[in-house]
Amino acid sequence: MKDPKLSIRPILEVSSNTADERFQNETLRPILKLQHSLLLKLYFTSMQQQKWKVENMSEERFQEHVNASLSKDISLRNQVIGLVIGMFTDEEFEIYQPKKNEFNKRIMGMAKKRIIDSAHEIKKLR
Template sequence: MSDQNLTPKKSIRPQISNALLVDTMSGEERFQNSTLRPILKLQNKILIAIFKDYITEKEAKKTSKSSKSERSYSRLSATKQREYIDTVFQKDIKFKSQLLGMIIGHFDLEEYNLYAQNKTGTDRRIINLLKERIFNGLAELPQ
């Protein structure tokens, strides 16, 4: 099968009508709005499901290790939920890397080359966008 028969990765991404793309923005902002946001929107449901499973697994481990009842994620205040998400991304490097890989795997070669020029800054942008999507996505789920 030749590459000509493959659907380009960009063609499956949703359009974001309010994504700001202006001549005066930095290359990083342009990459965020033209590449990262559409990929995250495309992957939104699976990202939420993965994080929800992560929470469920962590809570099950806490419950089996401890006799005292711990507050579940859904019972935390919004502030504590944000702190929980921040902590996961700070402390669980393996999980963070898994989610980053899911996003980077949707880059085409040109986008990957742009990413490779500023991995640290782009990773930071991806993580911030991920945290926001996860927080908002979990808040929308029925309790």
């Protein structure tokens, strides 16, 4: 029986050379795309709790803040990673587990880029 989580994921056409790249492109990227709005709301909520005012931030300052907060705020990092892991199938979790440190780096890199590229969307959140 096919896991229902797979049916709601977007299908992305991205080439992969290695097994790790295949996992990234067939699992991690589609999950991050699926969870995009939730990822942005999670980040925005974190900014509010830290009393950061995103509306008036320059692009450069926003990018610096994203990089710093996702590197230093362990709770936020864990929530972002959990947002992705929670959408894994059992089989994907088995692939993820032995290389979780490597895949967590990939998740955080893609999440940072997604948040930075979506600054205009985050600035519209209330």
